C-alpha cells in the first residue's frame with residue numbers, strides 16, 4: 041500500500057451508510073458502498089476483501105459472539121478478549137486515550153475498552169464502521185486504512201489490534217509498528233494479534249467470502265517490535281481452528 045492515500049480516496053467515505061443487514065446483500069463480490077472496481081483494488085492491495093457484509097456478521101454478531109468453528113472451546117465462539125484486556129486495563133487510567141486498529145464492528149473488544157477509556161476505533165470496512173457507530177459515539181470511529189493513518193506523536197496510552205494487522209501485506213507491517221510506537225506515549229502499551237507461522241494468501245471461503253492474510257512467524261514480529269524500540273513483555277500462542285496466531289504484548293521504551 042505504498043500509494044495508499046490514493047486508495048483511501050478511491051474507497052471514499054461512507055458517513056451516511058445505514059446499518060447493513062446480512063439479509064440485504066445481493067452482490068456476492070462486494071459489501072454496501074463497495075464497487076467491483078474497489079474490491080479489485082482491495083484484493084490487489086491486500087486487505088480485508090470480499091463480501092464484507094457476510095464476513096462482518098458471520099465473524100461477530102451484534103452481541104460480539106463468533107463462529108463456533110473458530111474457537112470450539114470458547115462459550116462465545118470467539119477468543120477471550122476479556123482475559124486479554126484484563127492484563128492491559130490495570131495499566132491504564134480512567135479516560136486514557138486508546139486506539140483499536142482494525143476494530144471491526146466494535147464488539148466485543150472496543151466496547152470493553154470504552155467502559156473505561158476514550159477509545160478510537162479504526163477500520164477499513166464501511167460495514168464494520170457502520171455497525172460500530174450504531175453502538176457507540178459516532179465520532180469515535182473512522183473508516184481508514186491503518187497503513188496510511190496519521191496521528192500526532194504520543195497521542196495514545198495504548199494501542200490494541202486484534203486479528204487485523206495480519207490482513208495487511210507483510211511488507212507494510214513494520215511501518216505500522218513504527219507508527220504505533222510513535223503514536224504511543226512513553227511507557228505506552230501495544231497488545232496485538234500477529235502471525236504464528238509465515239503465510240500469505242487468499243482463503244476462498246472464509247465465513248462466506250474470500251479473505252486475504254499475510255503474516256510472518258512469531259520470531260519475526262518480536263524482532264520487528266524490538267528493532268522499533270518496544271520491549272516485548274510476553275507473547276502467546278492463541279489457537280484458532282487447526283492453526284493459530286500469536287498475541288503479543290509490548291511497551292515502549
Ligand SMILES: C[S@@+](CC[C@H](N)C(=O)[O-])C[C@H]1O[C@@H](n2cnc3c(N)ncnc32)[C@H](O)[C@@H]1O
Pocket residue numbers: 087088099100141142143144145147148149162163164165168184185186187201202203204205207208
Ligand atoms: C478479523 S477482523 C477483526 C475485527 C476485530 N478486531 C475483532 O477482533 O473482532 C479484521 C478487521 O481488520 C480490518 N482491516 C483489514 N485491513 C485493514 C486496514 N488496512 N486498515 C484498517 N482495518 C483493516 C477489517 O476490515 C476487519 O474489520
